[in-house]
Amino acid sequence: MQASLEQVAQINVLAGLPLADQVSLQRHTLVQSYSKGEIILHEGDRLPAKLYAVVSGTIQITKTATTGKETILRNLADGEIFAAPALLGNGTSPATVMAESDCEILTVERDALLKAIQQQPDIAIRMLVVLNNRIQLLHETVHGLVSEQATIRLVRLILYFADKSGTVSTPQGESLKTELSYYRMARSVGIAYEECLRLIKSLKSVITYSRGGKIIIIDRQKLEAIASGAVSFENI
Numbered sequence: 001m002q003a004s005l006e007q008v009a010q011i012n013v014l015a016g017l018p019l020a021d022q023v024s025l026q027r028h029t030l031v032q033s034y035s036k037g038e039i040i041l042h043e044g045d046r047l048p049a050k051l052y053a054v055v056s057g058t059i060q061i062t063k064t065a066t067t068g069k070e071t072i073l074r075n076l077a078d079g080e081i082f083a084a085p086a087l088l089g090n091g092t093s094p095a096t097v098m099a100e101s102d103c104e105i106l107t108v109e110r111d112a113l114l115k116a117i118q119q120q121p122d123i124a125i126r127m128l129v130v131l132n133n134r135i136q137l138l139h140e141t142v143h144g145l146v147s148e149q150a151t152i153r154l155v156r157l158i159l160y161f162a163d164k165s166g167t168v169s170t171p172q173g174e175s176l177k178t179e180l181s182y183y184r185m186a187r188s189v190g191i192a193y194e195e196c197l198r199l200i201k202s203l204k205s206v207i208t209y210s211r212g213g214k215i216i217i218i219d220r221q222k223l224e225a226i227a228s229g230a231v232s233f234e235n236i
Contacts, residue, residue, distance in 0.1 A: 001030070001031050002027070002029055003026060003029035003030070003031045003055070004026075005022050005023070005026055007031060007055050007104075008022050008025055008029060009022060010055060010078060011053045011055075011079055011081065011106065012053075012079040012081070012130070013051075013081055013123055013126040013127050013130065014116075015079075017116070017123075018120075021116055021119055021120055024115070025108055025112055025116055028108055028109040029106055029107065029109075030107050031055060031104050031107075032104070032105050033103070033104050034057075034102070034103050034104075034105065035099060035102055036100065037098065037099060039098050040097040041093045041096065041097040043062075043064060043093055043095050044093060045092070046092060046093075047083055047085065047086035047091050047092065047093055048086065048107075049086060049087065049091065049109070049111075050087070050107040050110055051081060051086070051087055051110070051113050052081060052082050052086060053079070053080065053081045053105070053106045053108075054077060054078055054080050054081075054082070054104075054105060055078065055103075055104040056078055056103055057078070057100070057101045057102050057103025057104065058076065058077045058099075058100040058101050059075070059077075059097055059098065059100055059103060059105075060074075060075050060098050060099075061074050061075070061095050061096070061097050062095060062098065062187070063094070063096070064096070071187055071190060072187045073138075075100060075178075081127070082097060084131055087113070150190075150195060151199050151202070152226065152227060152229060153189040153190070154185060154196065154199050154200075154203075155203070157188055158176070158180065158185075158207065158217070158223070159223060159227055161178045162176055162217060164178075165177045170216060172208060172218065173208075173218040173220075174216065174220060175214065175217075176214070176216070176217070179214055179215075180213045180215055182200065182213075203223075205218070205219070205222075206218055206219045206226070
C-alpha cells in the first residue's frame with residue numbers, strides 16, 4: 001500500500017518538506033504492516049535500494065555473534081529510519097530487525113529519495129546527524145563493554161530509556177514508560193541473565209523492579225552518580 005502524505009511527513013528526516021516534494025516522494029513509497037514478534041529483516045538479507053523507516057509501533061534491532069550470542073543494539077519508534085546499508089552501504093542487512101509491537105514500515109525508493117535530496121539538501125544533513133549519533137552510541141557501547149563495570153552499563157541503559165521514552169511520576173518515584181525485562185536488559189548490556197538479576201537486586205535502594213519489567217527510579221540523582229562513576233554501587 002502506498003504511504004499517505006501524513007505518513008511521509010511523520011518520518012523525521014522528511015519532516016517539513018514542501019508539499020510538492022512530499023507528493024513526488026509519495027508515488028515511490030510502500031507501507032507494510034508487521035505483527036508483534038514478526039521478523040522484518042534477517043541479518044545477512046540482501047536489501048532493495050530503499051530508505052526504511054518506522055511509521056507506527058516499535059522495532060528491535062539485534063546482532064548475533066559468531067558464538068551465537070544475541071545482543072540488542074537498539075529499539076526504534078515512530079519516525080526513525082533504519083537499515084542504512086540499503087542506501088549507503090553494501091546492500092546487506094547488518095542485523096536482524098523484529099517488530100517489538102504491531103508496526104508499520106515505510107520504504108522510499110532510493111532514486112526518488114536522491115532526487116528529493118537534490119532539491120532539499122537538508123534531508124541528507126538530517127540523515128547524517130542520525131547516523132552520526134548512532135555511531136557515537138555504538139562507540140560508547142563498545143567502550144563500555146571493554147572498560148566499564150556491568151553495573152554502570154546497566155544503570156546507563158535504565159537512564160537512557162528514562163530519557164528517550166519518558167517517565168510517569170508516581171508516589172514511589174519516576175516510573176519508566178518502557179518495560180525492561182531482565183532478559184532484555186541482559187542482552188542490551190552484554191551480561192548473563194543471572195548477573196542482571198543480581199545487579200538489579202543490588203540497586204534496590206535507587207530503583208524498584210516489578211513483574212513484567214516495570215522499573216521505578218527512586219533516587220535519580222544517585223542513579224546518575226553511579227552512571228558517571230562518581231559513586232560505587234557497593235556504597236549505595
